[in-house]
Amino acid sequence: MHIHALPYSYDTNHAVTFITGHMAGGDVPENLDWTAIAKGSPAIVLYMALSHLDAITKIMIEAGRSPSEPMALVRNATLPDQLVLETTLGRAAVDVARTGFTGPAIIAIGEIVRMRDSLDWLGAMSGKTLRTDPLGTRGALNAG
Numbered sequence: 001m002h003i004h005a006l007p008y009s010y011d012t013n014h015a016v017t018f019i020t021g022h023m024a025g026g027d028v029p030e031n032l033d034w035t036a037i038a039k040g041s042p043a044i045v046l047y048m049a050l051s052h053l054d055a056i057t058k059i060m061i062e063a064g065r066s067p068s069e070p071m072a073l074v075r076n077a078t079l080p081d082q083l084v085l086e087t088t089l090g091r092a093a094v095d096v097a098r099t100g101f102t103g104p105a106i107i108a109i110g111e112i113v114r115m116r117d118s119l120d121w122l123g124a125m126s127g128k129t130l131r132t133d134p135l136g137t138r139g140a141l142n143a144g
Contacts, residue, residue, distance in 0.1 A: 017041035021049020021056060021107075028052045028059070038063035043110040050103040054093035060109070065089055070113035075105045086113060 017037055023029050037044065038060050049056055050073070061067050067090025075083045087095040089109060095101070 015041055016043040016045060018045045018047065019049070021046050021052050028055050034059050035063040038065045041110075043108070043112045046107040046109070048104070049107055050096070050101075050105050053096060053107070057089050057092050060089060065109070067091075069109060070111065072108045072113045073101060073105045074108070075101070075103060077106055 017040075019032065019037070020029060023031075044060075046056065067088060069089045071087050071089050071092050073085040073087070073092070073096065083101070085095060085099060085101050
């Protein structure tokens with residue numbers, strides 16, 4: 001599955017977890033086992049989560065995810081005015097505030113974010129050169 005040039009299932013992982021960013025009343029989901037999600041899912045996608053980004057990133061880090069883990073926030077996915085903010089789990093809330101990034105947005109967490117360099121079809125249409133091996137695995141795969 002590829003949405004907004006991020007592969008949710010690829011060589012970097014074989015599982016993905018989709019999580020809503022707020023409960024019906026608007027609060028951060030409290031009925032989730034955040035530790036199990038943090039440790040068990042290589043790729044996490046959050047939707048409706050921008051307003052609770054600071055709290056959710058802190059929960060994810062406390063539950064075992066690395067603050068340096070790649071994260072991408074995508075507004076208007078697949079549309080000509082798509083905007084992607086690439087950051088890390090530990091810097092996301094600061095970068096969102098610094099850039100004025102607004103929603104609605106889909107948020108991806110994990111190594112899948114690094115794959116964007118080879119799958120950014122909107123960027124390619126604008127002349128961006130795509131990377132052929134963004135994870136640096138090609139040499140390892142061909143080493144025999």
